[in-house]
Amino acid sequence: MPDALALLANAAGKLTREGLRVTGRGATALPGLVALTVDPDFISALSSALPHGVVCVSGTNGKTTTARMLADMTRIAGWQPIHNRSGSNLDRGVAAALLADASWSAEPRGDIGLFEIDEASLPRVVQRVRPRLVVVTNLFRDQMDRYFELDALAKKIADALASLPADTTLVLNADDPLVAGLALRRDARTIYFGVDDDAVGGTVPQAISDATRCPRCRSPLRYERVVLAHIGAWSCDSCGLARPARDVAATKIVLGSTGSELVLGGPIAGVFEAVRVPIPGLYNVYNALAALAAARALDLGLTDAIGALTSFRPAFGRLETVDFKGRTLRLVLVKNPAGFNAAIGALLETGRRPHLLAALNDRDADGRDVSWIWDADFETLAPSVEHAVITGERSRDLALRFKYAGLATERLEVVDDPSAAIERAVGDAPEGAEVVVLATYTAMLGLRAELARTGAVAPFWED
């Protein structure tokens, strides 16, 4: 039974939520902030009543998609997840999700908490909720103005995980040395996922790598295979640390323009039929493997979990498609070099010359430092671009990046008004063609608001 303070926090948060909804605004964070102001322990007060416990999904890229895949898997098993599915992933977003699914007497109407957590907030949140499962997808440089240095962030997360009780299971990406390194100081159950298809990735380390050194002894790492940045088959010649054995692995992957087919292997996977991941890109294969590994850690049936994947629908800006004036807009949220490179990799695999609408903002949620675009591999993208319309509050920086990557001026157009930019990008693409929208978080919100105004998409918070 929640205590009086939690009841008060719940009521205050719910009233805020009702107020926002009556006035037609989204309620993905503010009600949570109100509840946490009244009762800082609000999250643990409510989540401790969840019979199947709490799962935290974190990492730089892929957490929204992974959490949504896992939510679908729990629903097929008959569970009712409470999930911050809007992607509002600071502790206020978690509190808001709990509020949305709690009765006025502060009892959750659900049986498992499924929380996507911002990686910088993860150390604090895991102390509050004592999760049953912590899933970490990957760690890349991201928004340096907010997260600062990656090594320091990884250390903070490892410290927090080391302090969790032994009954917390970790689900980690074996192919990411920074993520696999998170378990070094824990003596508890850890489930690893990874890619075991030797045909995936190259042998040459990529230009921008965030973890060229061993997480244990700091000697240079050796890679037999590099998938993306520092993700791959790694080992340390000096101390002998190597990529952990994969409990859930993709042993064969066929990438396609609308999705991927993979064969699963590994001791707790054990089915050898093809699994379909219905959104393109190798990074979404990793997301699917993370979700499947988490489902196995929760003792959900693998066949059901694979079935849930097949009908998966992508989240806001995660390769979501929108029909608009006879063209298909494919919305791709980009916020850091690794995510950008993965997205353009998926884009170029289709073999088409993309029509682009690219938008760069520099608000807090985007990262205030736009330097990261110089780490992203525009040089690979530029030669294939048919036409690019550039918009956003830092449109000129983005246009300059394309110029230095070699995109011809006649293929490049800056249009500051977002509505006009959409019109222009669509106008430049032939009927039936796809326009790829690459945008940072608040820039994507802005573009999506324009599309909502025309009725092409539902407003964000009703998703």
Add this chain to the structure above:
Amino acid sequence: MDLRIAHLYPDLMNIYGDRGNVIALAQRAKWRGLAVEIRPYSVGEWTDADWPDVWFFGGGQDQGQDIVGADLGAKNGAALRRAVEQGAAIFSVCGGYQLLGHEYVPEDAPPIAGLGILDVTTRAGKRRFVGNLLADSPDGQLIGFENHSGRTYLGDRAKPLGTVLVGNGNNGEDKTEGAVQGKVIGCYLHGSCLPKNPWLADRLLAWALGRRHGDVRLEPLDDRSEQAAREQATAVARARP
């Protein structure tokens, strides 16, 4: 005519998008018809330290900076000093800038020796300076983004690169940003710096080419996109420092 660019520790000192500075130097040389070669210089003994016309040295994480500091403490540091004496130019940002100075003084540990190529000293600060950075100089304004906790103070031989208009710059106290000494520049401007400050890129190019080719007149380029990016970034810096 050709240009030789060295990228110092690209595997360890590469976190703030500073790679754009190498891209800018290379492209602005190529657009003028020059042949350009870029070589990485990382941990382990260099055999061709007399090759580069210009060295780029970016910012890194603490771990990377420790490894690089140790590497420069041996033969490679002496080789870099000699290269500067023989006319090579250096452009450094953030961690690279600090390592070119005399020393870095942590809060509660012994000082870490730098190369002393620049007459500057850096001390650890408590608050991190994170935000847009706009500075003025006789040759033009400088726009970028700073993200550092070190406080850098200039000695007599180093001259400030600019005067801070928005942000903190070298130390948040004396309104200076960056340092120039001979053909060596250090600064706290990420962004990347050189694409949005093309006048500075061209100065470095002229210095670099001067090493082997004498006085070179650089043809002006069409910098309208650069100018537009400067104006937009400057407006953002003034509105949201």
